[in-house]
Amino acid sequence: MLKQKPLGFKKFFLLEFTKEIIRSTETYQKVLIGKEVRKVISEDPETEMLNLEVKRAKENIKKLVKESIQKESERIANMKKLDSLPEFDYSVQAQRNKSIKRPVRQPLPSLIIPEPNLPWTVKDIRPFPSMDQEELRLGKIDVLLKDSLVKTIECNGLDEKIIVTGAMGRKQTGITLEEEEIDSIIQKFSSATKIPVSEGIFRVVFGKLSLSAVVSEVVGSKFIIKKMALPPIQIPFRR
Incomplete structure (x- = not known):
C-alpha cells in the first residue's frame, strides 16, 4: 500500500519522522529550553533596563575612546609643527649681544691734597708711627679704623x-x-697733636694715623686718613 502513495507524501512523511526523532533527543531539548529562557528574560522589564544601562555604558566608552584619540592626534600634530620651526641661529644672537653696549663703571674719584712747600732742610723728613699714644675716637669712621683690611x-x-x-x-x-662731624675729626687730630688748625692744607700724624686735610669754610673741608705701618723690628747682629 505504501508503494502506491504519491512521491510527495513520502518526502513529507520522512521529513516529519526525522523532526520527531530530533525533538526526542536531549540536545534538541536543551536548545529548546535555552530559547524559552532567553525569551522570558528578554520580556522581563528589569532585563530591558539592564540592556539600556549596558548600551549607555558602551556609548560612554566609545565617546571617551574617541576623545582620547582626538587629543592624541592633536598632540602629534603640534609636535610636527614644533619640528618644522626654523632652528635658532646662535651666531646671530651672539653678534647682537656684542653690539649691546654695557654701561661702563666710572672709577671712584680720588681726593688729591697737594703737598705743602717745605724748606729743603726738612723736606725729606717723613713722619714715624708710634704705638704709645692713645687711639682717637672719630665717631662713625671708628669701624673703618678697626678694620685691618682698610x-x-x-x-x-x-x-x-x-x-x-x-x-x-x-x-x-x-x-x-x-659738616660738624668733618670739623670734629680734624679738630680731634689738632687737639691730640697740639697743632692748631688753619685755613688751607693741614697735615698731622698721631699714633699710627696720618691726616691730610683741606680746611675751608667756603667750599667745606675734606680729609684723607692713612694707616701707617710700623717698620720691622731690627735685631742687632752679634758676633
Whole structure:
C-alpha cells in the first residue's frame, strides 16, 4: 500500500519522522529550553533596563575612546609643527649681544691734597708711627679704623660717601658725614697733636694715623686718613 502513495507524501512523511526523532533527543531539548529562557528574560522589564544601562555604558566608552584619540592626534600634530620651526641661529644672537653696549663703571674719584712747600732742610723728613699714644675716637669712621683690611679713608666733603682703599681694592661705603662731624675729626687730630688748625692744607700724624686735610669754610673741608705701618723690628747682629 505504501508503494502506491504519491512521491510527495513520502518526502513529507520522512521529513516529519526525522523532526520527531530530533525533538526526542536531549540536545534538541536543551536548545529548546535555552530559547524559552532567553525569551522570558528578554520580556522581563528589569532585563530591558539592564540592556539600556549596558548600551549607555558602551556609548560612554566609545565617546571617551574617541576623545582620547582626538587629543592624541592633536598632540602629534603640534609636535610636527614644533619640528618644522626654523632652528635658532646662535651666531646671530651672539653678534647682537656684542653690539649691546654695557654701561661702563666710572672709577671712584680720588681726593688729591697737594703737598705743602717745605724748606729743603726738612723736606725729606717723613713722619714715624708710634704705638704709645692713645687711639682717637672719630665717631662713625671708628669701624673703618678697626678694620685691618682698610688702609686709607677718604672724605670728599659734606654728605659724600666715604671711600676706602685696601686689600679689597677701592670701594665706596654707605657712611656719610655732616659738616660738624668733618670739623670734629680734624679738630680731634689738632687737639691730640697740639697743632692748631688753619685755613688751607693741614697735615698731622698721631699714633699710627696720618691726616691730610683741606680746611675751608667756603667750599667745606675734606680729609684723607692713612694707616701707617710700623717698620720691622731690627735685631742687632752679634758676633
